Amino acid sequence: MSKYFIPIFTFVTVFIFSVKAFAEKTLNKAPIIVQHHIVTHSVLFSKSLFFGLSALGGGLAIGLGVIGAGVGMGNAVRGALESMGRNPGMEKKLIVWMITGMAIMESLALYALLITFILFYANPFKGIFLK
Amino acid sequence: MPFYLELKMDKEFIKQIARMSSLGLNLIISVLIGIFIGIGIDKYFGYEYLFLIIFSILGFLAGIYEIYKAIKRELNTKL
Amino acid sequence: MLKAPILVSIPGIPIYWTMTVLVMSSILLVSFLVGRNLKVIPNGIQSFFELIFIMTEYFLKEIVGEEGVVYLPLIASFAIFVLFSNLIGSIPGFTSPTATIDTTATLALIVFFLSHIVGIKKHGAKYIKKFLGPLIIIAPIMIIIEVMSALSRPFSHALRLFANIFAEEFMVTVLLLLLPWVIPAIMMYMQVFTDLMQAFVFYLLAIIYIALSLEEEH
Numbered sequence: 391m392s393k394y395f396i397p398i399f400t401f402v403t404v405f406i407f408s409v410k411a412f413a414e415k416t417l418n419k420a421p422i423i424v425q426h427h428i429v430t431h432s433v434l435f436s437k438s439l440f441f442g443l444s445a446l447g448g449g450l451a452i453g454l455g456v457i458g459a460g461v462g463m464g465n466a467v468r469g470a471l472e473s474m475g476r477n478p479g480m481e482k483k484l485i486v487w488m489i490t491g492m493a494i495m496e497s498l499a500l501y502a503l504l505i506t507f508i509l510f511y512a513n514p515f516k517g518i519f520l521k
Numbered sequence: 522m523p524f525y526l527e528l529k530m531d532k533e534f535i536k537q538i539a540r541m542s543s544l545g546l547n548l549i550i551s552v553l554i555g556i557f558i559g560i561g562i563d564k565y566f567g568y569e570y571l572f573l574i575i576f577s578i579l580g581f582l583a584g585i586y587e588i589y590k591a592i593k594r595e596l597n598t599k600l
Numbered sequence: 601m602l603k604a605p606i607l608v609s610i611p612g613i614p615i616y617w618t619m620t621v622l623v624m625s626s627i628l629l630v631s632f633l634v635g636r637n638l639k640v641i642p643n644g645i646q647s648f649f650e651l652i653f654i655m656t657e658y659f660l661k662e663i664v665g666e667e668g669v670v671y672l673p674l675i676a677s678f679a680i681f682v683l684f685s686n687l688i689g690s691i692p693g694f695t696s697p698t699a700t701i702d703t704t705a706t707l708a709l710i711v712f713f714l715s716h717i718v719g720i721k722k723h724g725a726k727y728i729k730k731f732l733g734p735l736i737i738i739a740p741i742m743i744i745i746e747v748m749s750a751l752s753r754p755f756s757h758a759l760r761l762f763a764n765i766f767a768e769e770f771m772v773t774v775l776l777l778l779l780p781w782v783i784p785a786i787m788m789y790m791q792v793f794t795d796l797m798q799a800f801v802f803y804l805l806a807i808i809y810i811a812l813s814l815e816e817e818h
Contacts, residue, residue, distance in 0.1 A: 486537045486595060494588065496545035504549060536663060539804040546756040551748050554755070558748075579741075583748040 440515075448509040455502025462495045533598055544591060548584035555580020607693030620697040623685045652679055659804070664811045671810060674714075678707065679803040682761070686795035689769055690788050699766045701758065708758035711806045719813030730813075757805055764798045 470488040474481050508514070559576030563569065608622065609615055634646050642650050656676045660668035682698060689696030697703045720727050731750070733742030768791045775784045 482534045486534070486541060489538055489541045490544065490588075490592065490595070493541055493543070493545035494548070497548040497584075500545060500549045504553075535804065536808065539801055540808055542801070543756050543760060543805060546760055547749070547752050550755045550759070551752040554748055554751050579744055580748055583745040583752065586745055587749045587752075 444509050444513055448506040451509065452502050452506040455505075456499050459495050459499035459502075462498075463492055466491050466495065537595060537598065540591060541595075544588055547587050548581075551583040551587070552577060552580040555583070606695060615695060616697045616700045616703065619688065619695055620685070620703065622694075623681065623688055623697060626688075627680060627684055649680075652676055656803075659807055663807050664814060667814070668807075668811070671807075674710075675803060675806060678806055679799065682707070682802050683796070683799040686765060686799050687792065689765065690791045690795065695769060696765050698761055699769050701762045704758040704762040705754075707802075707806075708754040711757065711809055712754040715810045715813040718810065722814060727813075753809060757802070757809070760805075761798055761802050764794060768794055 466488055470484050474484055555576040555578075556573065558580075559570075559573035562572040562576070566572070606615055608618055610618055630645065631649070634649060639646065653672070653676055656679060657669060657672055660671060660675065664671070685697045685703070688694045689699060719730075723729075731743050731746040732739045733746065735742075768787075772784055772787050772791065775787055
């Protein structure tokens with residue numbers, strides 16, 4: 391693997407930088423009328439793209455985040471209930487530990503909620519897209 | 522026998538549950554407080570995001586420390 | 601934002617102010633009517649108030665200690681106010697005052713300041729020892745972490761009640777908009793259960809936060 395590391399690294403680096411350079415060149419070399427056309431159309435386009443993708447990303451973030459937390463909580467409750475059935479004397483201790491674990495899992499779902507709120511209400515890329 | 526006298530047996534239990542169930546929110550909110558403090562200090566001293574990173578990590582540590590304290594207390598109590 | 605139709609609303613004043621005044625006046629009215637003719641054998645509403653007082657006294661004695669009975673008026677009035685203002689949301693035409701962050705933040709800040717002032721009064725200069733952590737070497741980092749986790753308590757205390765009550769009301773409103781038949785009624789029964797639960801948790805956390813700053817460091 392280490393034999394191919396340097397050539398692959400070089401290729402990837404050159405590729406990334408060359409893409410950026412090409413993009414700048416093509417934008418600069420386009421005629422002025424075409425540039426103007428692109429700009430006027432791209433304002434509405436970037437606005438709609440920005441809001442649509444923000445809403446899509448927020449929805450996906452909370453949805454996919456809650457799947458993981460829900461599966462984890464279900465597993466935790468199942469494990470606690472099984473061991474409660476085997477050993478009923480430990481019930482209260484087990485419930486407290488289960489709730490501790492569930493609080494930490496709940497915090498994961500809350501992180502997803504936080505990202506959704508950031509995407510909806512305090513998007514950090516707003517300044518770049520909507521000038 | 523009224524039910525509030527039966528609570529006598531469950532007092533530690535209810536206390537622990539009420540304390541444990543607020544840990545998840547604490548973990549988030551201490552990170553948020555860290556982020557806000559970091560942004561404030563950055564604006565005051567003119568850094569870009571040095572203190573933001575430091576204080577968000579410290580906020581996360583604060584949440585973890587709260588969980589550690591709660592677990593330590595739970596290990597010491599008898600139910 | 602979606603809003604359910606509201607019965608009593610004075611223009612120019614936020615709806616939560618009128619609701620808070622309504623809740624407070626209804627509590628005053630009920631307690632005046634109950635307190636006018638107290639009976640030895642309590643019936644109905646009087647036994648409910650007695651239950652709250654006995655429970656609060658019991659929890660304060662068990663969690664805080666014998667000195668905790670001083671906080672009985674404050675904590676019991678918290679319990680009654682939060683319970684009434686949660687439950688008024690399930691009557692159609694009214695909204696809960698606790699469904700806004702202002703009310704819950706006020707209550708949480710009262711508990712925050714009270715607990716720290718009482719802690720300083722009891723322990724004096726030793727109170728700062730709570731913020732220094734277990735080892736003296738890592739104290740400079742530990743003090744930031746401890747202050748942060750102390751600051752996060754009133755936020756989570758306020759946000760918990762607010763988020764639960766707000767989410768319930770919002771869910772009932774959305775359900776009423778989507779399908780205005782049997783299902784919102786079922787959700788409103790669920791709401792009563794959650795209201796009781798959240799009021800109890802809020803009240804218990806208030807006691808626990810006072811107890812945490814009063815207890816000895818070891």
